[in-house]
Amino acid sequence: MSKNIVVGIDFSDCSMNALEHAVIIARKAKSDITMVWANHLDYSKEIFSVEPEHIRNEVQKRFTGLVEKYSPQLAEGTGIDFRMEKGKVYKVICQVAKETNAFLLIVGTHGSSGFEEFWIGSNANRIVSASKLPIITIRAGVDSNKNLKTIVMPLDSTKITRKKLPITALLARYFDAEIHVLGVFTSSAENIRARIENYVAQTETYLNENNVRYRTVFLEAGNITDTVLDYAKKVDANLISIMTEQETTTANLWIGPYAAQMVNHSPIPVLSVHIENTDLF
Numbered sequence: 001m002s003k004n005i006v007v008g009i010d011f012s013d014c015s016m017n018a019l020e021h022a023v024i025i026a027r028k029a030k031s032d033i034t035m036v037w038a039n040h041l042d043y044s045k046e047i048f049s050v051e052p053e054h055i056r057n058e059v060q061k062r063f064t065g066l067v068e069k070y071s072p073q074l075a076e077g078t079g080i081d082f083r084m085e086k087g088k089v090y091k092v093i094c095q096v097a098k099e100t101n102a103f104l105l106i107v108g109t110h111g112s113s114g115f116e117e118f119w120i121g122s123n124a125n126r127i128v129s130a131s132k133l134p135i136i137t138i139r140a141g142v143d144s145n146k147n148l149k150t151i152v153m154p155l156d157s158t159k160i161t162r163k164k165l166p167i168t169a170l171l172a173r174y175f176d177a178e179i180h181v182l183g184v185f186t187s188s189a190e191n192i193r194a195r196i197e198n199y200v201a202q203t204e205t206y207l208n209e210n211n212v213r214y215r216t217v218f219l220e221a222g223n224i225t226d227t228v229l230d231y232a233k234k235v236d237a238n239l240i241s242i243m244t245e246q247e248t249t250t251a252n253l254w255i256g257p258y259a260a261q262m263v264n265h266s267p268i269p270v271l272s273v274h275i276e277n278t279d280l281f
Contacts, residue, residue, distance in 0.1 A: 014108035
């Protein structure tokens with residue numbers, strides 16, 4: 001069965017940027033792409049210069065142009081198509097991803113319409129926590145012409161912290177990227193620090209066995225988000241890999257504060273992995 005990447009599209013510059021990232025990854029992964037547009041808000045005033053009743057025709061025309069533009073850039077035997085659906089953006093995207101057996105979602109976080117309602121403030125977390133699939137979120141203005149060269153993967157003391165390793169390693173192999181494994185200490189307690197060191201050692205074993213390049217760094221952190229972002233900027237990272245840290249009391253609604261801060265504020269693309277979409281440890 002062929003692989004598939006689903007990309008949320010509202011035709012803003014930000015969602016086009018997300019599509020550019022998807023094309024780069026799909027070419028390396030030899031994957032298909034499905035672009036998804038959800039007719040939930042009134043786009044006509046902000047994105048389209050047509051009357052509301054003609055929006056679907058305009059969307060189809062634009063999608064046809066994108067298919068013609070990007071099809072030649074994909075690997076032989078793969079393709080790019082589109083879906084036009086009605087409903088809430090996050091529900092539509094998750095449903096299409098399920099129907100197409102996608103292994104990855106990619107979404108821009110600051111569209112000028114459509115996604116803006118779902119991404120500003122706490123609503124930014126809904127699509128990440130609603131999706132059981134790994135999802136890359138990309139803020140506006142991020143350079144879409146970079147291949148993945150450096151991936152930052154922080155590890156903390158939680159049991160789930162290593163669960164993001166398989167998909168992170170897979171993306172690294174596609175690009176021969178180097179993973180920076182960050183052991184992040186937020187406590188002086190010896191048992192907690194020892195646990196993080198153990199998780200890092202297990203991660204190193206996995207990466208060695210799978211021939212993935214990596215380096216290991218241990219960092220003291222007051223605020224995990226700030227520490228990881230500062231490090232990622234310093235090494236010119238192309239991707240930060242995190243867990244969604246979803247709480248069982250708010251299933252499918254909210255993600256943990258660290259993950260939410262990273263998704264909302266990172267100037268670098270963020271790969272968020274749901275705990276249920278894992279197969280390691």
